[in-house]
Amino acid sequence: MPPPLGDIAHLGHVQLRTPDPDRSLWFFTRMLGMTESGRAGESVYLRTWDDYEHHSLVLTAHTTSGPGRTALRTSSAQALEARVKALEDAGLAGTWVEDEPGLGPLYVTQDPDGHEIALYWESEWYEAPPGLRPGLKNQPQAKPAHGVGVRRLDHVNFLAAEVSPNAGFAHHVLGARPTEQIVLDSGRVAAQWLTFTDKSYDVVYTEDWSGARGRLHHIAFATDTREDILRAADLCLDNGVHIETGPHKHAIQQTFFLYVYEPGGNRVELCNPLTRLVLAPDWPLITWTAKERAKGQAWGLKSIESFHTHGTPP
Ligand code: FE
Numbered sequence: 277m278p279p280p281l282g283d284i285a286h287l288g289h290v291q292l293r294t295p296d297p298d299r300s301l302w303f304f305t306r307m308l309g310m311t312e313s314g315r316a317g318e319s320v321y322l323r324t325w326d327d328y329e330h331h332s333l334v335l336t337a338h339t340t341s342g343p344g345r346t347a348l349r350t351s352s353a354q355a356l357e358a359r360v361k362a363l364e365d366a367g368l369a370g371t372w373v374e375d376e377p378g379l380g381p382l383y384v385t386q387d388p389d390g391h392e393i394a395l396y397w398e399s400e401w402y403e404a405p406p407g408l409r410p411g412l413k414n415q416p417q418a419k420p421a422h423g424v425g426v427r428r429l430d431h432v433n434f435l436a437a438e439v440s441p442n443a444g445f446a447h448h449v450l451g452a453r454p455t456e457q458i459v460l461d462s463g464r465v466a467a468q469w470l471t472f473t474d475k476s477y478d479v480v481y482t483e484d485w486s487g488a489r490g491r492l493h494h495i496a497f498a499t500d501t502r503e504d505i506l507r508a509a510d511l512c513l514d515n516g517v518h519i520e521t522g523p524h525k526h527a528i529q530q531t532f533f534l535y536v537y538e539p540g541g542n543r544v545e546l547c548n549p550l551t552r553l554v555l556a557p558d559w560p561l562i563t564w565t566a567k568e569r570a571k572g573q574a575w576g577l578k579s580i581e582s583f584h585t586h587g588t589p590p
Contacts, residue, residue, distance in 0.1 A: 279362060279451035283355035284348045284472040287479070288379075288396065289332045290432055290495050291319075291344030293589070294540025297337035303538045304333060307511055308497060308546075309423030311408065314377045321377060324426050324497065325417045329399050330378025332429040333495075341541040342589035343492040346432055347382060347394040348450070348472070356383070356397040359450060363395075366449045370394075378402070387445050389436040389481075390490035424508040426497035430547055431477055433493040435484035435587045442481045443468040452479065455554055456528050456562045458569060466566075469529060476529055476554045484587060491587040494535065496545035502532045508546045512536050520582060525574035528564060535583075542588045 294300040297320070304310045304322050313331050314321040318338070321331035329349075336344055350356040360383050363370060370385030373394075380398025387393050404410065404417045411418070419425055436442045443465065446452040452470035455477055460466050469477035482493050499505055505523050512519050512534075520543065522534040532548040572578040 278448050278453075279358070281451055281453055281472070282351055283359050283451045284395070285351040285355075286349055286473055287429055287432065288329060288347040288349040288399070289334060290346050290429060291334040291336055291392075292492075292495065292538075292540070292542050293336050293338035293340060293342050293344055294538070294542065295338060295340055296539045296541075297335065299539030300335055300542075303517065303544075304335060305423070307423050307508075307515060307517060308544075309420035309425040311417065311420070313402070316377065323402065323417070324428050325419050326415065326427045327429075328401055328416050330402055331376075334376075340589040343391060343432075343434070343490075343495075345382075345384065345392045345394050347376075347379075347396060349399060350395055350397045353397050356395055359383075359395055362449050366445070368445075368449065387434070387436075388441045389434065389438070391434050391436075424497075424499060424504055424511065424546060426546065427500055428498050430475075430496045430498035430549065431479060432495050433480040433482055433545075435488070435491040435493045436481045437484055437487055437489050439465045439468055439481045439483050443470060446470045446479055446481070453554075453559070454561050455559060456564065458528070458564045458566075460566050471554060474553045474555055476549065476552050485584055486587070488587070491589065492542060493587055494543035494545045496533075496547045498550065499546055499548050500550070502548045505532055505534050505546050505548055508536075509534050520586075521577070521580045524577040527568075527571070527574045530574065537586075541590065543586060 310322040319336045322333040374381045378400045382394040382396040384394045457468040458466040467482040518537040520535040534546045
């Protein structure tokens with residue numbers, strides 16, 4: 277029996293490594309409209325205008341690109357305790373650290389593929405400084421007057437040498453629910469989408485054709501509207517940001533998307549999934565076959581080759 281949905285409240289933040297920290301910072305602040313909320317060592321902490329927490333992205337200067345820590349907030353101190361016990365019972369014991377601004381202790385471990393995963397409960401609510409205060413008290417920060425104005429970190433798509441053990445980890449140890457998947461004719465799961473919330477997905481595991489471990493396919497930020505994504509494509513075009521594919525609509529999960537490479541090489545998706553929720557407690561896992569996938573995306577756009585080959589670190 278998987279644990280009840282709800283011990284993990286939501287995706288908190290992701291750490292991205294970049295070999296081009298200045299240009300990456302330019303991309304996330306000037307292009308996406310994120311706000312810097314702190315710096316420590318080689319890292320810059322960034323937030324979207326609707327983040328209630330200190331940060332949802334940590335940008336860390338490094339020799340190469342790729343994912344660092346992915347942190348998930350639990351729904352209570354008891355839920356954190358329960359998930360830590362489940363991790364230890366599953367042979368995935370981690371260590372406690374307290375090394376991020378605005379957050380209490382984090383329990384740091386790894387998924388079976390080697391991605392660093394952290395769980396935490398304590399989180400200081402963000403207080404906007406003068407100049408960033410919103411007009412309405414039920415919003416953490418004023419909307420930016422420039423860039424795309426991304427609203428929140430929406431999901432993380434991990435590459436994994438094998439999907440099933442990692443999706444199983446998210447399901448059976450963390451309590452996520454699988455909502456959609458791709459199953460090849462051989463019976464092998466090529467990708468699976470899972471949710472911790474009533475969003476239709478928060479985390480995705482996708483098969484890494486290179487066979488490598490611990491890599492990233494993309495992180496995604498949600499915008500308020502589809503129109504924001506069309507505007508984002510124009511901004512990227514005007515500013516020399518590499519557009520990989522889109523705008524278009526995914527068949528799986530029906531997300532309206534644009535994929536770009538931030539200057540450090542990491543793939544970033546701008547997505548608009550806001551109208552789609554999974555409220556049914558008995559939602560049946562939807563399976564897509566290789567033949568169905570060959571039809572392309574929702575409106576017929578074929579998957580671009582680099583979508584199957586580009587991951588970070590390279
Ligand atoms: Fe995505």
